[in-house]
Amino acid sequence: MMAATAAGVIEVCGLVKRFGALTAVDNLNFTVQPGEIFGLVGPDGSGKTTALRMLASVMRPDAGSIVIDGVDVLAHPERAKRHVSYMPQRFGLYEDLTVQENIRFYADLFEVPQSSWQARVDRLLQAADMAAFRKRLAGQLSGGMKQKLGLICSLVHTPRVLLLDEPTTGVDPVSRREFWQILYSLRAEGVAMLISTAYLDEAERCDRLTLLHAGSMMYCDTPAGLKARMPGAMLEVVAADPRRALAVLRDLPGVQGVLLVGVGVHVHVDAPQRLAPIGAALAAAGVAITTIAQVEPSIEDLFVALLDQAPVEEGA
């Protein structure tokens, strides 16, 4: 049975997975378009890996449907795999083979003739800043380079859909940035990408994302759209003695949360109009502040605010 969606699209509907009494994935619904990077963002245990395993057809859901690239994944798992690439958290690199040999191995596995992958792999190695490491054993690569090599191996058969499970965990910022630049070049080629991450700052790099909490979706939107849902506002107080500022801020009216950051304190307030009275209150308490200003909330600020706002949902 062919489903009615277009090529290269991921469509997930009512997806559920239970392990005994635990509902690991609870009613996921989303669509990823060609040329879009969609993020599953949440902490460990929020259901990211389970969801991706079902999409990669290595695990069967208890309910719901998955259509990828026009193929019903549950009915035709083998056919669905043809244009899909899945990069699990630990990609199976052969540590005693070189970078080049690993790539060749995966090309052979996917039955891709060398003529069609050589130029592409050269370009990817260049983009990954790994062209000089072709002859290095995979076992001797740094964590970031291993992840980039895993990605390149996942791409030898030019997939239309890419599923990535926490590909940047344990990767340093420089390698992480290169990794994302490769994803953006794939986006330009029209690849649909689903990426999971436990790092909320990474959410900002996605085109759209959903925040996962205990297997459920908390909103699904663009990063800007999500931030617009932030209840209240975030203020940043830069102070010479942030800990003293924090102690005063905690008890001021309208303050819903305080967070010590290196330069000062991030204050979640119920309304941006609190800025002036809070500045005055700090001055009255004798706390020297350098600046106080409204700042854009981070995705993490939002996540915490949403969880605090709706604690009831947690048990539901």
Next chain:
Amino acid sequence: MTANAVAAQIVVDALVKRFGDFVAVNGVSFEVARGEVMGFIGPNGAGKSTLIRILCGLLRPSAGRALVAGIDVAQDPEGVRRRIGYMSQKFSLYNDMSVVENLRFFGGVYGVSRVDMPDRLRFAVDMAGLTGREDALVATLAGGWKQRLALGAAILHRPAILFLDEPTSGVDPSSRRRFWELIHALAQDGVSVLVSTHYMDEAEYCDRIALVNHGRLIALGTPLELKQRSLGGELLAIEGERLGDAMASLQSAPGVRDVAMFGSALHVLVDEAALRLPELEQRLTAAGWTNVRARRIDPSLEDSFVHLVSSSAAQAGAAA
């Protein structure tokens, strides 16, 4: 300055560690004051773990000196270990033991006296928020609880210095914030904390940051200082439709030092924002891009990090 010198709990002075021909730590110097939270960041393989192992008295330095709580790590590693707490991302708790059994075990390892033990156990259980669940198996705890319990275990013996190795990987954001509140409370009580991480949002919580690359210290300062001073230019975010193809055109524009894709926007490092912002907008609009909007943005710590690491690599390349 003198106050710092008196109160410095960690003094690292021209420290070198070689493994054969490989120089893992190459002349690093810094100090951590009493009650200071120092972030220790750098790419994989930069030498972070080697340095922490030296400071914990587990590795001998090849040259230079390290004092922890006033004790020379090379002279008296045992003395150092009695005064420090250590917690890694793996939490090293025993899953098949209960909360209180784990704490008692670590208390024993760290030499907490039998007289002090009940008090310290209560303190750690309280701090972790596990009162009433003392007999729960660690395996049944969620990540955030485990993390706070591991922290409790690491400070049972009231160490003056605490080493945290990527402590909050994978923990949910609310738990992570609670964890950092505990860290700052410890710092308030005078504990010096050295946190190694390569996640920039974690580094933001620190009082100061030491950035290492290829065994060298390449920057040291508050998060704000690093963001403001290190970038070598100003950052613009440019939004618009289908901007991916505009990168090449921007890269060759005057005053542009770097272009990177970030989500649906481009981040462009320029010499002078006020001058280049209108120029770049015009350039893109003239070349046919629609809805182009540029604005100056504050660099993130990650921007600084990437810039510092790349320019230190370039310098190393030029020197070689």
